[in-house]
Amino acid sequence: MSSPVALVTGAGRGVGRATAERLARGGYAVVAGVRDLDRAHEEYDDPSALTLVELDVTRPEQITAAAAVATELAGGGAVDVLVNNAAYAMMGPQESGDLDVAREMFETNVWGAAAVVQAVVPAMREARRGTVVTVSSIGARLTNPLVGFYHASKYALNALSEALSVEMGPFGVRVVMIEPGMIDTDFPSATRLTGGVTDADSPYAPLFGDLRAGFGKWRERPDSSTAATCAEAIWDAIHADPPPIRVVVGDDAAELDEAIRTSADDAEFQQRLRGFLDLDWAPRPPDPRT
Numbered sequence: 001m002s003s004p005v006a007l008v009t010g011a012g013r014g015v016g017r018a019t020a021e022r023l024a025r026g027g028y029a030v031v032a033g034v035r036d037l038d039r040a041h042e043e044y045d046d047p048s049a050l051t052l053v054e055l056d057v058t059r060p061e062q063i064t065a066a067a068a069v070a071t072e073l074a075g076g077g078a079v080d081v082l083v084n085n086a087a088y089a090m091m092g093p094q095e096s097g098d099l100d101v102a103r104e105m106f107e108t109n110v111w112g113a114a115a116v117v118q119a120v121v122p123a124m125r126e127a128r129r130g131t132v133v134t135v136s137s138i139g140a141r142l143t144n145p146l147v148g149f150y151h152a153s154k155y156a157l158n159a160l161s162e163a164l165s166v167e168m169g170p171f172g173v174r175v176v177m178i179e180p181g182m183i184d185t186d187f188p189s190a191t192r193l194t195g196g197v198t199d200a201d202s203p204y205a206p207l208f209g210d211l212r213a214g215f216g217k218w219r220e221r222p223d224s225s226t227a228a229t230c231a232e233a234i235w236d237a238i239h240a241d242p243p244p245i246r247v248v249v250g251d252d253a254a255e256l257d258e259a260i261r262t263s264a265d266d267a268e269f270q271q272r273l274r275g276f277l278d279l280d281w282a283p284r285p286p287d288p289r290t
């Protein structure tokens with residue numbers, strides 16, 4: 001029997017690369033979509049174990065070409081597994097964050113993922129089998145300050161995934177959302193900083209300082225994830241029977257999931273989230289008019 005076929009986006013590094021390598025080790029014929037082919041050929045331990053293709057998910061012609069490579073590996077039929085992983089973040093206060101950067105980020109995180117689904121899922125539906133994995137975030141169900149635009153993209157991604165999972169149910173196509181907390185990857189260095197968020201004289205400078213410290217401490221928690229543990233969670237989700245709708249990855253994410261599910265109201269949840277990150281940024285009453 002021929003190998004099952006997987007297409008992974010954002011496989012240049014981090015979770016995408018770890019997942020592509022995990023699937024290849026597990027016997028999949030993997031098409032790993034990367035933006036920089038030369039770099040991937042240099043950095044992958046064994047580039048010959050999979051098929052590296054150039055794939056920027058904002059480039060429709062590259063999506064079509066990558067899907068065609070995967071389809072050919074599948075003998076002209078449906079790809080078995082799609083891992084929609086490519087994404088990056090931006091920071092910026094909502095009052096001044098750069099909306100052009102936000103739109104560009106949505107092109108990757110939301111519309112890019114949707115376009116890859118449209119390239120791959122029709123054949124899965126016709127074949128009545130296949131798995132779509134959306135690498136989302138626990139931050140698709142909670143929002144940290146100064147990162148609202150990124151969270152908005154992940155909320156949107158979850159909305160599309162949840163709808164897809166219901167749409168595909170009767171056709172035997174499985175759709176899984178992966179929701180990690182913090183993952184120790186190069187994600188922060190790819191994050192675009194806008195709206196003067198790093199300016200020392202910004203009104204948000206104290207919040208930014210707290211947030212950076214909170215994220216730093218969170219990153220050092222031993223129960224947060226690595227690219228390898230995420231890849232393992234993705235492997236398990238692909239092979240679980242019955243398939244999970246949502247997989248919360250890491251004890252850190254599980255703690256936040258519990259806070260989301262058990263807070264009595266939104267104000268209590270916001271307070272718990274501020275406590276999680278140690279943010280000294282509680283709401284205050286407005287100044288009275290003089």
Ligand SMILES: NC(=O)c1ccc[n+]([C@@H]2O[C@H](COP(=O)([O-])OP(=O)(O)OC[C@H]3O[C@@H](n4cnc5c(N)ncnc54)[C@H](OP(=O)(O)O)[C@@H]3O)[C@@H](O)[C@H]2O)c1
Pocket residue numbers: 009010011012013014015016034035036055056057058085086087088108112135136137138179180181182183184185186187188190227
């Ligand atoms: N790290 C975290 O703490 C964390 C937490 C929760 C969820 N996540 C999610 O986990 C996923 C993987 O993130 P990561 O931590 O592995 O981050 P990462 O190391 O920064 O990897 C992101 C990958 O996405 C690729 N990418 C970015 N824009 C792209 C585009 N337009 N087309 C194709 N590829 C693109 C990057 O390509 P290049 O290599 O060419 O730059 C990179 O390979 C993302 O969906 C992220 O939102 C991350």
